Amino acid sequence: MNPLLSTEGLTVHYGGVRANTGISITADAGEVVGLIGPNGAGKTTFVDAVTGFTPAQGTVTVAGRRVDTLAPHQRRRAGLARTWQAGELFLDLTVRQNIAVAAGRRPLRNLWNDLTGRREATHETDAVMAMFGLEPVADRRPGELSLGRQKIVGVARALAGTVRVVLLDEPAAGLDTDESAAFGEHVRTIAGSGPAVLLIDHDMTLVAGICDRVYVLDYGAVIATGTPAEVLADPAVRTAYLGSELVP
Structure with missing residues (x-):
């Protein structure tokens, strides 16, 4: 069975700078997948590439259908939504x-x-x-x-x-602890209704509490993937986040 969202080798260049390098991820129906990383790691660039708002190399599929050649509004009609x-x-x-x-x-x-x-x-x-x-x-x-x-x-x-995949770009930014917790319950409700959810956020409590799996970006490349507990304990992830607070 195809994942609802799949990217293969997604790469974004800004002049001579690679903002994303060969990113391959998947998200299944009913799954909340986190995408985390320090500021400047290329997370929003990835969302822009997936949804068609910035040119990219590589493939993007939604429910088994390639959408990377489509315009943003056509990807939305194919079921790919974002905030x-x-x-x-x-x-x-x-x-x-x-x-x-x-x-x-x-x-x-x-x-x-x-x-x-x-x-x-x-x-x-x-x-x-x-x-x-x-x-x-x-x-x-x-x-x-x-x-x-x-x-x-x-x-x-x-x-x-019609939504098969929704990408949430730092939705908890500016929320207090209680608001963030309530928001997390809504995200789980969304996933429970069928779509795949890709969540980008710096709130590690939120990420650890609601994500099934997490990918970690640093300098535009995936450096770790696994459960929240696994990636947050990874020395490479902690090095990337040096100076930032991480959930143990």
């Missing part, structure tokens, strides 16, 4: 509208219909909001919500539509 570090929510739209924009196969048309009031929220939108408990804030704007709730809205929007 962004900055959130990228539409601040003038409600929570419901932010999620509805991403639902369906024509997001720009969805946006126009939402803005003009021509379109009711789809069952899909309602289902995603219910999964994350967002119904009470459905008609509020993102700026009225806590940072933790805004992060949840961003993930909910990524899950609107």
Whole structure:
């Protein structure tokens, strides 16, 4: 059975600099896979390469289908979704509208219909909001919500539509301990509903608590892989993170 996400030899060049070198990873249905590494290790570059936002060599497959020759919106239609570090929510739209924009196969048309009031929220939108408990804030704007709730809205929007794989790029950044723990429960709920989840984060407590497997990047290459306990005990990983706090 094919993994839901597979990359083989993914390599990204910026001029003469290799930001990613031959990265090969897999993520299966229902699995939360961590991707960690020190700042500048190439984690976000990898997400950009997988989702088509930066040119790369190598292959990317989703549920056995090669998508590395497709444009970002085509990869999204193939079931490959992502979040962004900055959130990228539409601040003038409600929570419901932010999620509805991403639902369906024509997001720009969805946006126009939402803005003009021509379109009711789809069952899909309602289902995603219910999964994350967002119904009470459905008609509020993102700026009225806590940072933790805004992060949840961003993930909910990524899950609107057909999703086989979701890549979460530092979703817990800025969250306190309780918010991060609550967010981790949502991530496990996502995986439990079927998709593969690739989680990038610096919160080692979160990573150790919810990830089934972890890959570690340093200078754009994978230096370790295994369970959270195995990689966090690896001397090479600790050397890469020298000066940073790691969960024992």
